[in-house]
Amino acid sequence: MRNSRFPPLSKSWEDVESEMKAAHRDDMPWCDARNLKPAYFAGEDLLAVANNAYNMYLAENAIFSRTAYPSLGQYENDVVDMMLALLSAPEGAAGSVSGGGTESIIMSVKTAREWARENRPTAGTPEIIVPHTAHPAFDKAGHMLGLKVVRMAKSPGWRADVAAMAAAVGDNTIMIMGSAPPYPYGETDPIEDIAAIARAHGLWMHVDGCIGGCILPFMRRLGEPVPEFDFAVPGVMSMSVDLHKFGYANKGISLVLLHDKALEAHQHTSFGDWPAGVYSTANITGSRSGGPLASAWAVMNYLGEEGYLRIFSAQRDIKRRLMAGVEEIDGLEIIARPHALHFYFTARDFDIFAVETGMAAKGWSATRAEQPDSIMLWVNMSHQEEVENYLRDLRAVVADVRAGRIEAATDSVVYVT
Ligand SMILES: Cc1ncc(COP(=O)(O)O)c(C=O)c1O
Numbered sequence: 001m002r003n004s005r006f007p008p009l010s011k012s013w014e015d016v017e018s019e020m021k022a023a024h025r026d027d028m029p030w031c032d033a034r035n036l037k038p039a040y041f042a043g044e045d046l047l048a049v050a051n052n053a054y055n056m057y058l059a060e061n062a063i064f065s066r067t068a069y070p071s072l073g074q075y076e077n078d079v080v081d082m083m084l085a086l087l088s089a090p091e092g093a094a095g096s097v098s099g100g101g102t103e104s105i106i107m108s109v110k111t112a113r114e115w116a117r118e119n120r121p122t123a124g125t126p127e128i129i130v131p132h133t134a135h136p137a138f139d140k141a142g143h144m145l146g147l148k149v150v151r152m153a154k155s156p157g158w159r160a161d162v163a164a165m166a167a168a169v170g171d172n173t174i175m176i177m178g179s180a181p182p183y184p185y186g187e188t189d190p191i192e193d194i195a196a197i198a199r200a201h202g203l204w205m206h207v208d209g210c211i212g213g214c215i216l217p218f219m220r221r222l223g224e225p226v227p228e229f230d231f232a233v234p235g236v237m238s239m240s241v242d243l244h245k246f247g248y249a250n251k252g253i254s255l256v257l258l259h260d261k262a263l264e265a266h267q268h269t270s271f272g273d274w275p276a277g278v279y280s281t282a283n284i285t286g287s288r289s290g291g292p293l294a295s296a297w298a299v300m301n302y303l304g305e306e307g308y309l310r311i312f313s314a315q316r317d318i319k320r321r322l323m324a325g326v327e328e329i330d331g332l333e334i335i336a337r338p339h340a341l342h343f344y345f346t347a348r349d350f351d352i353f354a355v356e357t358g359m360a361a362k363g364w365s366a367t368r369a370e371q372p373d374s375i376m377l378w379v380n381m382s383h384q385e386e387v388e389n390y391l392r393d394l395r396a397v398v399a400d401v402r403a404g405r406i407e408a409a410t411d412s413v414v415y416v417t
Pocket of ligand 1: 100101102103105135137179181182183208210211242254
């Protein structure tokens, strides 16, 4: 229902609050145990830390973190340095905070474009080569920055098509990238092979670690077979890393990391001829709350490496139990070798969307995906006690689908906001 009328009279907070509670009632609880859509819940204690820190800095404007609020400036230095160290960055690397993965990607592409104007000038429209699975934020960046995005058509073996990417390099190519891991399929791209193409042609190499930047270093320490993906790979010039995903900060914080501080000159926008003074920012937004940065700093200090290992280990075990159970069901098949905490499964000889419909009727909320038609499960700590219940219902629903007792409610797959 639309109600765009500006209220002519004031109301009490109690009235406003009760209206909001009523409106909120029909929303899906974001970390309900039966919600297997993307959510980042790793314990009530962690949530309280993130929220308390967020509330402490909610009203501070982080655009003044270098002047009025030095504590925020220090938090920014600290979270950047912590992540650079975790991601094998060399001496002299740098980074800055942005409002989310999309903004980090747009700024990485902008930095690459400015760098290329000096280091790899093109006669035509500059091009960036991305795998089939790259996040649409790269297309958004291309659109906003006047670049052509050359997206590969396939993901052989569920990873980037390295041969096709190499073949796509031309005189106008300035940048190439891979994801660690991408949202689709969840398996990390062959970053070393993509970086080799970048080195051979003098291109900017970006790694989209929005999902994996925080989680993969710890998964590796837990013994998971994570391929090389970070600044340890020669040629990687920038990374996007979301702290509001597996860093467990509140929404609104990601990092743009650069392998050399000198590259920041290509990232910053500075404007001097303004009556209010010099205006210089690293990213797109101007005013923004200090809350997300404060929550990231608090959570990273609260958990430490020990805490991240503990929560990733527990969630990795939930994912393993779910994947093993899915694989035991005749006709279901896991896609790829997922490195983070989300995975996809498809059906060999029946309609997987009918399975999704049947599971939804039993109260399980999951995400549909395509190429191939599949269901994505995104694991978090709230699922710990639900694995057996989910698998029991899945077995029953698959039997019903095979027997023709359930059909897909719709065949659409939509990913919009
Ligand atoms: C691999 C990857 N990159 C980038 C993004 C964009 O992040 P955001 O939604 O924070 O803008 C996402 C979001 O899911 C993602 O999965």
